Amino acid sequence: MINGLKLFLEEGTTLLATLSTDAESDLVILAQHGDRNAFGELVRRHYPKTVQVVFRFCGDPVLAEDATQEAFLRAWLNLASFQVDSSLRNWVYRIAINAAVDFLRHRPEVSIQDEIAVAEADGTPGPEMILIAKERTAAIQQAIKSLPEAARSVLVLREYGDLSYREISEILDIPFGTVMSRLNYARTRLRQLLEGYLVRPESMNE
């Protein structure tokens, strides 16, 4: 009887050990059952990339963090309805982009000049090259920001989220062909806007 109980307990422990492996779906299942540590681990995994994508989308680091936090909070609250076999990352991106869109609609415009000022004031005065790099970064951000929202979201999910066209079409709920055309438009526009910063490959004649 006691041996049987021991065996039962050991099996239970083994099951728990299996569940607490690093597999994302296991963490999601644990989190769905209210395990906050498991959810903390999921946040740890997806935060850096998500905040980058959202930042590129909205152009404001504070707003990007707020939207990312909002996205993870909403993800936690709606975790019960999440399908374990789908991609949590893509789901979080979707919520985060939507949160950022909401935030952008309710906040005043953030001037890109402020960002340059911050970039210059922060850290030690470096060589001219650093300043140029910072200016270029600001210019890129400004260019992305000037894109229409629809093209911008496709571009950042592709360039900073490394998502496939199929994933982007699912996240944004748009047809595959629309992903292609919006991406084409965004890239063409960016090349025009950033012409001065792009290193032009040597012209070749046909």
Add this chain to the structure above:
Amino acid sequence: MNEHVTEWLGVYLDNELRGPQLHRVEDHLAECSTCRLELDELQNLSQMLAESASAERFTPTERFVSNLALRINASSLNPAERPGGKTRIRATEMAWWLIPAGLLVAWFFVQTYLTVSTWVSTAVTAGAFGSLAGVLQGGSSHSVWFTAVLILFGNGLPGHAGPFLNALDDISIFGSQITAQLVLRVGIGLLYWAWLAAWWRRRRQSTSKSEGFNLLPHT
């Protein structure tokens, strides 16, 4: 020379072209320097966008997780408590309460059964069934009430009632012994206490779980 493939270059660069369209673009690129130049420019753009990605300094991951934990604790909601999770939780919660309810029903049944059994046997001893009393007491292989039922209804019992009464009769013989009665009562009592202990433990665990979102890395 074929028509330029400019509109497909981004798709080609993203590795999203398949089948004949991919071959068409590859064949064209092999012979068209204008499109190759265009492809290089697109590559440069992607590279430039990627390089600028690391410029911004965001809240470090651990601090972000802590801040989020504070908000989650403040909202003090678990995914299980949200609408989507309700049905599953309700089912387990119901199963959880069925155990004590079942035990109470079992207790009530045993108690009623024993009481009725005692009444019948007391009545028989007191001579309530008159001439039947001798027969009732004499049936050593059956319990007192079973013999009484047999005599009262005779063959008038419906067919399926026979095996059922027989089974009850067997339990009755077992239950008529004082030790057996004790075992039944103590058994049900113990099961009830075990459930109570388990319930209390579960309650304590769920309270402590919702208290903290401590941020130790998950192992």
